[in-house]
Amino acid sequence: MILAVDIGNTQTVxxxxxxxxLDGRWRVSTDASxxxxxxxxxIGGLLSLDGRTWAEIERVVVSSVxxxxxxxxxxxxxxxxxxxxxxxxxxxxxxxxxxxxxxxxVGADRIVNAVAAIAAFGxxxxxxxxxxxxxxxxxxxxxxxxxxxxxAGVETSAExxxxxxxxxxxxxxxxxxxxxxxxxxxxxxxxxxxGEAAMVDGLVRRMWIELGAECVVVATGGLAERMAxxxxxxxxxxxxxxxxxxxxxxxxNA
Numbered sequence: 606m607i608l609a610v611d612i613g614n615t616q617t618v619x620x621x622x623x624x625x626x627l628d629g630r631w632r633v634s635t636d637a638s639x640x641x642x643x644x645x646x647x648i649g650g651l652l653s654l655d656g657r658t659w660a661e662i663e664r665v666v667v668s669s670v671x672x673x674x675x676x677x678x679x680x681x682x683x684x685x686x687x688x689x690x691x692x693x694x695x696x697x698x699x700x701x702x703x704x705x706x707x708x709x710x711v712g713a714d715r716i717v718n719a720v721a722a723i724a725a726f727g728x729x730x731x732x733x734x735x736x737x738x739x740x741x742x743x744x745x746x747x748x749x750x751x752x753x754x755x756x757a758g759v760e761t762s763a764e765x766x767x768x769x770x771x772x773x774x775x776x777x778x779x780x781x782x783x784x785x786x787x788x789x790x791x792x793x794x795x796x797x798x799x800g801e802a803a804m805v806d807g808l809v810r811r812m813w814i815e816l817g818a819e820c821v822v823v824a825t826g827g828l829a830e831r832m833a834x835x836x837x838x839x840x841x842x843x844x845x846x847x848x849x850x851x852x853x854x855x856x857x858n859a
Contacts (some may be wrong), residue, residue: 606621606622606623606628606657606662606663607621607622607623607662607663607664607665607666607852607855608620608621608648608662608664608665608666608682609621609622609626609665609666609667609848609851609852609855610665610666610667610668610669610678610715610851611667611668611669611714611847611848611851612635612637612667612668612670612671612674612675612678613670613671613714613736613737614635614670614671614736614738615634615635615736615737615760615827616633616634616635616735616827617632617633617634617635617674617737618630618631618632618847618848619631619632619633619648619651620845620848620851620852621657621662622634622666622781622848622851622852622855625851626852627845627848627849629657629825630845630848631651632827632855633647633651634854635671635674636672637671637674637800639674639677640677641677641678641680641681641684642681643665644674644677644678644681645659645684645685648681656841658686659686659774660726662685662686663686663688664682664686664690664855665678665681665682665685665686665690665691665850666690666691666692666693666851666852666854666855667679667682667690667692668682668692668693668694668713668714668717668847668850668851669689669692669693669713670712670713670714671851675692678690678692679692688755690704691854691855691858692713693713693716693717693851693854694713695709697854697858698717698854698857698858699717699720699854699857700720700853700857701719701720701723701748701749701750702747702748703716703749703750704745704749704750704751704752705750705751705752706752707838709843711750711752712740713849714734715732715734715740715742715750715753716750716850717847717851717854718732718734718742718825718846718847718848718850719732719744719750719844720850720853720854721846721847721849721850721853722823722846722850723744723748723764724744724850724853725841725843725846725849725850726748726786726821726823726841727768727821727822728743728744728745728747728748728820729743729744729813729816729818729820729821730743730744730820730821730822730823731743731744731753731809731820731822731823732744732822732823732824732825732846733805733809733822733823733824733825733826733829733836733839734824734825734826734829734847735758735759735824735825735826735827735828735829735831735832736758736826736827736828737758737760737761738755738756738757738758738761738823739755739756739757739758739759739801739804739805739826740753740754740755740756741755741756741809741812743752743816744814745816746816753812754808754812756804756808759797759798759801759830759832760778760828761780762797762801763775763776763797766793766797773789773793774789775838776790776793776797777794778794778797778798778831779794779798779831780794780795780831780835781794781795781797781798781799783795784799791809798831798835799835801832801835802832802835802836802837805832805836805838805839805840806836806837806838809822809836809838809839810838821841822838822839822840822841822843823839823840823841823843823846824836824839824841824842824843825842825843825844825845825846825847826844829842829843829844829846830842830844
């Protein structure tokens with residue numbers, strides 16, 4: 606059994622990968638202060654909830670945008686499995702041609718998402734990842750990773766708004782029944798959620814123009830299932846896209 610770990614700035618997603626595919630999945634808050642021992646105990650608790658133990662984990666594969674936790678997971682994996690983990694980065698076989706100006710600047714999660722999207726939907730394809738940032742990753746018809754765009758995520762925008770606007774109170778990130786809000790709560794929800802959706806559609810349409818044709822757009826990330834129905838350009842939703850990409854990269858490096 607392989608433990609796949611996608612460490613984001615706000616949340617960390619873990620999944621168990623067996624010969625049959627994805628076999629168990631958890632999403633937890635990211636805490637960069639945790640030590641390897643603390644992480645091991647935390648994951649052990651999640652495994653036990655599904656009747657599993659660390660003894661079933663043979664290897665660990667990691668995608669991370671938090672350097673401190675990358676080191677902690679490397680230590681954890683070595684102790685728990687006796688084998689160093691596979692950390693997505695330079696030197697790892699992904700099968701993805703990267704046309705970015707500086708390939709080393711591309712976040713590991715963006716590469717992993719692109720690998721999974723090509724496998725599932727072919728190329729060209731665009732991935733929209735709704736996380737701390739809303740990221741757009743574009744793969745052209747030849748299967749090369751071109752780049753994309755990075756914007757503030759819904760929750761990030763909401764936190765900034767509520768912190769800076771003294772008269773606005775925090776609201777649930779649920780879409781209101783109409784765009785024209787009839788009260789402050791509805792108006793704030795409309796601006797945050799419908800505004801994010803309009804931004805996504807606007808950027809995707811500009812990307813289609815640059816690509817020369819429309820293509821499949823797949824949403825992933827913690828808020829994908831909430832945001833995708835509000836977006837006109839998103840056709841597919843896969844919250845497990847990154848974990849599936851880690852499984853593919855593991856196979857290519859096994």
